Amino acid sequence: xxxxxxxxxxxxxxxxxxxxxxxxxxxxxxxxxxxxxxxxxxxxxxxxxxxxxxxxxxxxxxxxxxxxxxxxxxxxxxxxxxxxxxxxxxxxxxxxxxxxxxxxxxxxxxxxxxxxxxxxxxxxxxxxxxxxxxxxxxxxxxxxxxxxxxxxxxxxxxxxxxxxxxxxxxxxxxxxxxxxxxxxxxxxxxxxxxxxxxxxxxxxxxxxxxxxxxxxxxxxxxxxxxxxxxxxxxxxxxxxxxxxxxxxxxxxxxxxxxxxxxxxxxxxxxxxxxxxxxxxxxxxxxxxxxxxxxxxxxxxxxxxxxxxxxxxxxxxxxxxxxxxxxxxxxxxxxxxxxxxxxxxxxxxxxxxxxxxxxxxxxxxxxxxxxxxxxxxxxxxxxxxxxxxxxxxxxxxxxxxxxxxxxxxxxxxxxxxxxxxxxx
Amino acid sequence: xxxxxxxxxxxxxxxxxxxxxxxxxxxxxxxxxxxxxxxxxxxxxxxxxxxxxxxxxxxxxxxxxxxxxxxxxxxxxxxxxxx
Numbered sequence: 001x002x003x004x005x006x007x008x009x010x011x012x013x014x015x016x017x018x019x020x021x022x023x024x025x026x027x028x029x030x031x032x033x034x035x036x037x038x039x040x041x042x043x044x045x046x047x048x049x050x051x052x053x054x055x056x057x058x059x060x061x062x063x064x065x066x067x068x069x070x071x072x073x074x075x076x077x078x079x080x081x082x083x084x085x086x087x088x089x090x091x092x093x094x095x096x097x098x099x100x101x102x103x104x105x106x107x108x109x110x111x112x113x114x115x116x117x118x119x120x121x122x123x124x125x126x127x128x129x130x131x132x133x134x135x136x137x138x139x140x141x142x143x144x145x146x147x148x149x150x151x152x153x154x155x156x157x158x159x160x161x162x163x164x165x166x167x168x169x170x171x172x173x174x175x176x177x178x179x180x181x182x183x184x185x186x187x188x189x190x191x192x193x194x195x196x197x198x199x200x201x202x203x204x205x206x207x208x209x210x211x212x213x214x215x216x217x218x219x220x221x222x223x224x225x226x227x228x229x230x231x232x233x234x235x236x237x238x239x240x241x242x243x244x245x246x247x248x249x250x251x252x253x254x255x256x257x258x259x260x261x262x263x264x265x266x267x268x269x270x271x272x273x274x275x276x277x278x279x280x281x282x283x284x285x286x287x288x289x290x291x292x293x294x295x296x297x298x299x300x301x302x303x304x305x306x307x308x309x310x311x312x313x314x315x316x317x318x319x320x321x322x323x324x325x326x327x328x329x330x331x332x333x334x335x336x337x338x339x340x341x342x343x344x345x346x347x348x349x350x351x352x353x354x355x356x357x358x359x360x361x362x363x364x365x366x367x368x369x370x371x372x373x374x375x376x377x378x379x380x381x382x383x384x385x386x387x388x389x390x391x392x393x394x395x396x397x398x399x400x401x402x403x404x405x406x407x408x409x410x411x412x413x414x415x416x417x418x419x420x421x422x423x
Numbered sequence: 424x425x426x427x428x429x430x431x432x433x434x435x436x437x438x439x440x441x442x443x444x445x446x447x448x449x450x451x452x453x454x455x456x457x458x459x460x461x462x463x464x465x466x467x468x469x470x471x472x473x474x475x476x477x478x479x480x481x482x483x484x485x486x487x488x489x490x491x492x493x494x495x496x497x498x499x500x501x502x503x504x505x506x
Binding site: 228229232265268271305309 | 461483
């Protein structure tokens with residue numbers, strides 16, 4: 001059985017290839033569920049077994065068809081899913097637990113058919129479940145939708161996401177979209193972009209998580225409505241993130257240049273994500289911000305809103321998805337090289353994403369009450385740094401992900417303090 | 424071309440929101456708050472782009488005050504005011 005990969009899937013595969021080449025670990029992320037209580041381990045194992053038995057896509061791997069289209073080969077081999085259990089002393093705090101999950105992000109999958117690793121941590125009357133996932137199979141919202149299936153004993157509705165045509169038609173359309181993307185990229189990537197320079201061979205990702213209480217989150221959302229406008233939470237926290245990193249860059253002696261920020265977006269409504277869990281359905285906005293704009297919060301906000309509006313109006317995210325089909329013919333090293341050439345090697349100043357309200361809607365997972373859900377996404381170099389927000393039951397979380405050694409301890413503290421002051 | 428009534432403007436907005444969010448338009452009530460329907464920053468901007476194309480009104484620069492935009496009813500009234 002095969003599922004053809006889209007152009008966006010192929011780009012994600014190229015990022016995975018590059019990440020493996022540089023660090024030995026692919027383009028992975030981890031979603032962590034924090035419980036108010038102890039999760040039932042035998043029940044979780046049974047759920048995982050059933051899920052794997054019914055969904056061989058979980059053991060698939062990329063291959064190329066005779067028509068040259070890349071596809072996901074859905075294997076019939078039923079491999080067990082890895083679930084490791086750990087017991088922590090009650091004296092350890094949240095940062096210690098986070099540090100444990102951080103270390104798991106350096107663990108490679110076993111063989112080409114493993115794409116998920118689960119770690120279950122028990123700590124006195126609390127527990128945590130971390131799911132490390134391969135971005136080639138799941139994007140962040142898909143991962144949340146997948147644990148929604150696991151945690152609520154739902155049957156997976158995979159029909160749609162597992163049927164993808166080869167898209168070997170409408171070439172005129174795809175070339176037209178390619179032209180549009182190329183023009184936009186030329187405009188957006190003119191001159192250099194401000195980014196961190198990597199010295200040494202550090203490749204370990206580190207993560208810091210800032211969680212906001214429901215009351216703090218409500219205040220942030222209200223502030224965003226007041227300052228950026230109704231429903232403008234994403235542009236607001238992107239503007240705040242740029243401002244925070246701008247302050248860090250300003251203290252460095254690096255040459256001054258504009259910021260280039262790719263923002264991944266999923267235009268599908270929440271209901272559709274639940275039905276279409278696997279693979280990548282992303283597209284991107286690309287924002288270019290001058291240091292002068294970053295100096296003034298109102299100017300920064302206005303620029304982000306204007307760029308977002310213009311990119312939606314011109315259909316750039318759709319054009320990017322369409323044009324990416326043209327890249328499928330190229331082998332992964334060439335795709336990655338092309339992406340670097342398009343952005344003159346400076347792919348971004350940092351990466352940003354806002355997941356919005358979680359695809360995991362229930363307050364329980366296998367009858368255990370959930371306290372919070374947050375993400376630890378690995379950031380490849382370049383840019384080697386990213387700020388990611390998600391929201392669960394109205395509660396906001398911010399994750400700072402960076403390559404160890406790329407930013408200093410005082411810079412990390414400065415960023416974290418500024419994120420905490422968002423409220 | 425006749426000037427659209429408030430009801431007609433609401434209907435156009437409901438149909439577009441249903442399209443953006445893959446919802447059944449008959450289930451969208453004009454007095455419901457947009458965020459409770461699942462409208463977020465991105466889908467809201469898509470709606471604003473639709474308004475510009477359909478009604479030739481650019482609302483993105485208007486400040487997007489909550490009282491003008493929170494329901495389909497108030498948004499339709501805001502559009503009517505600008506027509």
